[in-house]
Amino acid sequence: MRLSEGVEWGLHCAVLLAVMPSDAALSTTRLAEFHGLPVAYLAKHLQAMSRAGILDAGTGPRGGYRLARPPADVSVLDVVEAVDGDDPAFRCMEIRRRGPAAVPAREYRTMCGIHRVMVGADEAWRAELDRTSVADLAAGVARDASPKGIEKFGQWLQEVTR
Amino acid sequence: MRLSEGVEWGLHCAVLLAVMPSDAALSTTRLAEFHGLPVAYLAKHLQAMSRAGILDAGTGPRGGYRLARPPADVSVLDVVEAVDGDDPAFRCMEIRRRGPAAVPAREYRTMCGIHRVMVGADEAWRAELDRTSVADLAAGVARDASPKGIEKFGQWLQEVTR
Numbered sequence: 657m658r659l660s661e662g663v664e665w666g667l668h669c670a671v672l673l674a675v676m677p678s679d680a681a682l683s684t685t686r687l688a689e690f691h692g693l694p695v696a697y698l699a700k701h702l703q704a705m706s707r708a709g710i711l712d713a714g715t716g717p718r719g720g721y722r723l724a725r726p727p728a729d730v731s732v733l734d735v736v737e738a739v740d741g742d743d744p745a746f747r748c749m750e751i752r753r754r755g756p757a758a759v760p761a762r763e764y765r766t767m768c769g770i771h772r773v774m775v776g777a778d779e780a781w782r783a784e785l786d787r788t789s790v791a792d793l794a795a796g797v798a799r800d801a802s803p804k805g806i807e808k809f810g811q812w813l814q815e816v817t818r
Numbered sequence: 819m820r821l822s823e824g825v826e827w828g829l830h831c832a833v834l835l836a837v838m839p840s841d842a843a844l845s846t847t848r849l850a851e852f853h854g855l856p857v858a859y860l861a862k863h864l865q866a867m868s869r870a871g872i873l874d875a876g877t878g879p880r881g882g883y884r885l886a887r888p889p890a891d892v893s894v895l896d897v898v899e900a901v902d903g904d905d906p907a908f909r910c911m912e913i914r915r916r917g918p919a920a921v922p923a924r925e926y927r928t929m930c931g932i933h934r935v936m937v938g939a940d941e942a943w944r945a946e947l948d949r950t951s952v953a954d955l956a957a958g959v960a961r962d963a964s965p966k967g968i969e970k971f972g973q974w975l976q977e978v979t980r
Contacts, residue, residue: 657820665913747820755854756852781942800926809919
């Protein structure tokens with residue numbers, strides 16, 4: 657069971673956009689450059705986040721991506737589901753309905769207990785991801801960053817918003 | 819993100835073994851037959867569960883699989899990790915250490931906040947799976963089964979334990 661690498665990329669891009677000046681947008685190329693990522697692959701994930709209503713893809717000379725909502729209104733779960741889909745990790749194949757003890761489908765009156773446990777675990781996982789917003793992540797980055805990191809970020813910011 | 823189908827197979831096999839008479843064992847062929855599964859693929863998962871100390875693989879004419887521990891001591895998580903491994907769903911590639919604002923590794927004093935949220939969600943998922951045992955699942959099957967299903971199971975049990 658593995659999340660796609662695009663989840664990490666999408667979350668870092670959302671955090672970067674959350675700490676940009678409010679009128680600034682970043683192109684796919686800039687977002688890729690900042691994180692050392694392949695532009696074409698990143699573009700696919702940013703487009704998925706745009707379709708999900710997390711990013712706004714501006715056009716024209718001042719175009720580029722911005723967050724489409726305040727960062728406090730974008731949860732980690734929103735980004736995970738935009739990039740990786742919202743299919744549950746467990747897919748019940750109803751194997752209890754096969755073999756020598758099988759009975760007609762209508763006689764299984766309750767959801768398979770194994771499926772039920774898996775649904776509960778899936779909900780716990782999503783609830784945990786939903787508790788943290790991109791604004792929370794951005795505040796954490798600001799708190800944890802080293803002075804040198806903040807200085808280098810400031811230099812890069814000046815260059816890209818010139 | 820998807821669990822392997824072997825997780826469902828392994829859990830159903832564990833539940834079946836939990837409701838067998840205590841001296842009875844079931845061969846891979848019987849376990850596959852009961853669930854309508856391909857023998858060779860199922861064998862691989864049963865061997866993994868045996869290596870993980872969940873199943874005992876007996877040998878000789880009375881051989882076959884039994885639970886290696888009381889079913890109350892085998893959690894859903896135990897089976898999931900035996901079959902699918904215990905790697906977390908999120909793998910942090912530390913992309914914050916790349917690009918124009920990167921600083922030497924020693925200056926990142928805390929775990930990346932994105933990684934931290936993912937670890938928390940992973941723990942919530944595993945905790946939920948750890949709360950239910952194979953004994954709980956077996957009790958649920960007994961409670962939910964239809965009279966016809968119980969009758970057919972009884973017939974099959976007579977045949978395989980003859």
